[in-house]
Amino acid sequence: MAIAWERFLTQVQDRGEYATTRDAEQVTRAVLATLGAHLVGAERKELAEHVPPQCRPLLMVPVPATRPLSPHEFVEAVAVLIEGATSETARWDAGAVLSTLADTTGDDLVHRILTQLPPGYALLFGRAELA
Template sequence: MTTLTPHDPAPATPATAIPAPAAGRDRIRHHPRHRRHHATGWRELIDAVRESGQYPTRAEAESVTRVVLSALGGHVVGDERVDLARALPEEAARVIASQIPAPRSLTAAEFVDSVAARTEGATPATARWDVSSVLSVLPPLVGDALVTRVLAQLPPGYALLFGRAELAPAG
């Protein structure tokens, strides 16, 4: 791998600056710009969701991830949607980007209910678990700044789904 000093010109191709995948669980914390180049990015995301939600199989974690990301894709718009898709592995980006924007914003509870309606046999409680299992793994993947921008677009209540405290404005 080429090491650059502040006085070195940029490498001829971006691929020369991409680090090798890290060993172990820390692989999921790659810089978002670099992760899209790794074929394992989607698998790492699914593994993180599987661990977060304690799903018994990778297939179940993948199904939950697709449902939640497709629901989210309809509610995040503009630059935040583009940046979110860019920061995620390619397969996740396709799921987000393929959604038609929702006609109205859903409250966090309505969002969870919409995920329950998309998931066979789900209850509001299991859907909340699924949503939190997926959304809570996104901040380390895409960065806290982008999550903050996404949350600013959404109605109050979503922060908890992303694993953040929801602070009420001082009144």
């Protein structure tokens, strides 16, 4: 069952220490849109079932990425979508959203998602990187 939009945003706002819910919404939309382009198959569909309905279109982007992004490139792609963001703030933003996402979906799905992504993403999801 999906978490409510307001609750999800409140968790992102708390983790990211954002001043407003609007700020939390902006970073959530940027991070999930970037992530959605890099997931495929059952994991993307299952993830979409765990997020608020407002997030589903972001994850189910019709055009997949042409190549996998390294965690650094992912953060840079997020920074482009957030007005005034830097690499450092975008890394913070990605961590706030992805760790909230990980906590709402559970370890099994997070593990399957991480296997689709290049090494180094676990920390953005608030998880230890396993060798």
